[in-house]
Amino acid sequence: MVRWEPDAYGRLRDAALSLFVEQGFEKTTVAQIAERAGLNRRTFFHHFADKREVVFAGQLASDDLIATEIRAQPPGTDPLHAAVAGLMLASDTLYEQYREGAIQLGAVIAASPELQEREMVKRATLADTIAAALRDRGTSEAGATVSGWAAVAMFFVARNRWNQPGNQRPLSDLIDEAHKEFLTA
Amino acid sequence: MVRWEPDAYGRLRDAALSLFVEQGFEKTTVAQIAERAGLNRRTFFHHFADKREVVFAGQLASDDLIATEIRAQPPGTDPLHAAVAGLMLASDTLYEQYREGAIQLGAVIAASPELQEREMVKRATLADTIAAALRDRGTSEAGATVSGWAAVAMFFVARNRWNQPGNQRPLSDLIDEAHKEFLTA
C-alpha cells in the first residue's frame, strides 16, 4: 500500500492551473490549491517556491535547449542570427504542440500584474542564457547582452502573434518574420 | 499651526531608502519605515502602492523625457539610432548628477530578488514607452518593440559600466559605446 497518492507535484500544478483559469490568479489561495490537490498547504511550498512559480513550472528546461542550439550554430554567423536560429529550432521542438495550453496560460498571466512581473524575470533569465551562449561563441559582452534581449523581444512578439485566435503559422515562421521586420525597420 | 509636518511622501521615501541601505530591503518592515518618518504604517500605503515602489519612485518622469527626445529625432533616422539618441540626451539631463545615489540604490536592488523583479517591470515599461515613440515615427510594430528592448538593454549595459567604481565617463558615452559594440558584434 502506498502511503501517499503519487505525483504530488503534478497534482498541485494541475489544481493550481485549473483554479487560476476558473477564478483568476489573485482570487485563488494556496489553501484552495492544496485542498483541490488533496494535500496540505505547507506541502505546496515544499514543491514550489511561491504561488507564482507554479505558472512557470518547467520553463528552465527549454532555456537550456535554446542555449544548446545557439552554441551549435556555425561559427561566423552573426550573434543576432545565431540567437534567432536557436530560438526557431527550439520553438519547433518545444512549443508547437502546446498552443491550446499556452493560450490559456497567456490569458491567466495577462490578467495578473503579479504574474507579468514574474514573467519578466523569466524573460531576463532567457536573455541571460542566450547572452551566455553568444559569449561562448566569441561575442563581446555588450554585444551578447543586447543581442540576447533583442532575440527575446522577437521571440515574444512572435509568441503573441502565434497565440492570436485564428493563427495557423508555426512559431518559428513568426520569429523569422519579427527578425526581418527588425532588420528592415 | 500646521496639522502635519510637510512632505510626508518625501519623508517616507527618505526613511525607506536609508533603512534599505542600512539593513537591506528584506529586513526592513513597512512599520519601521513609517516610524522613522514619524507616520503611520497605513499612511505609507497611501503614498506607495507597495514596499517595492518606493525604490523606483519618480522613474516614470524620466521615461517621458526619453520618449519626447526620441520623437524629436530627425525623421529618417533609423529606429535604433533614434532610440539611442533619445536615451543619450535624456541621460545627460537626468542621471549625471545622481551617480552616488544610483550606486547605493543599485547595491540595494542587487541584493534583493524582489527588487530585481520589480526592476524588470520598470525596464519593460521603458521598452514599451520607447516602442510607442518609435511607432509614432512610423516604425513597424515588431520593429519598434524589438528596437525598444534592444535600446533598453544598451542603456542598462551602459548604466552598469557607469556605476562601476572608478568610472569617469559620462553615461551617454557608455550608451554610445554599447550601441557600437552591438552593431559590430
Place this chain on the structure above:
DNA sequence: ACGGTGATGCCACTGAGTGCAATCAACGAC
C-alpha cells in the same frame, strides 16, 4: 529487524497589503 531518508502534515508566527470608518486642520462659499 533497524536506522536513515524524504515526502508529507501540523502549528504558530511574521509581515505585506486592504477595507472601512473616524478625525480634524484648512479652505472656500456665503
Place this chain on the structure above:
DNA sequence: GTCGTTGATTGCACTCAGTGGCATCACCGT
C-alpha cells in the same frame, strides 16, 4: 464669522503569502 467640504492622516481588524521547526511514517538498503 460660520458651515460644509475636502483631503491627508490614523487606527483597527482582517486575509493571505511565506517560513521555521518539529512530528510522522512508509519505504529502502543493510
